[in-house]
Amino acid sequence: MRSLGLAILFLSCFFTLAGCSAEPVASKSIAPPKLDYSTLHIVQHPAEQAILIEGTYFEVAPTSQFTQTSGAPLEQRQLKTGDLVALTAHREATDTFPGKGTLISLVRYDDERSQSISQAIAHVIENQDTGVDIIAPSIKAVSSHSVTFQFYDWGKTRKFEGIVNIGSLAFQIKELPYASQNENP
DSSP: OHHHHHHHHHHHHHHHHHHOOOOOOOSSOOOOOOOOGGGSEEEEEEOSSEEEETTEEEEEEEEEEEEETTSOBOOGGGOOTTOEEEEEEEEEEOSSSSEEEEEEEEEEOOSHHHHHHHHHHHHHHHHOOSSSOEEEEEEEEEOSSEEEEEEEETTSSOEEEEEEETTTOOEEEEEEOOOOTTTOO
């Protein structure tokens, strides 16, 4: 009886182990999670002493650090209007408009898709014809072929929405209903 029990145990272990084979290594890499572009910031106006990003002038200090998602080096002077960035560290005073802050570190998204989106947004910023200076552009949605983003006039009394085709750079702008913060008591 004991040898029958050992035989059953041995066969169970054998079939269990024989049934478990190593998974083949996938020949394709797993795609990274889809990027939520609405969480990124848009460089509106890069300058030597400060960078305007979504309604805030960030002072550039000698210790400010600039990097790219690819790991390639980045210098402040390489930033362009429309660049998509993540503010990885900053200090900001929100009691003024436009806001003021100090940039500690920033990461520019330099993958091909982000660069196409940046180019499309820059095209609209530089060629929009709302008749006003604009401020605080922010991405609301990105599809396979277009970007939807919103921005304000400089006094923040009017709000606009732009939709731009990423490939052709054709765009439309419409004014949105907006209750200005300046009108609220």
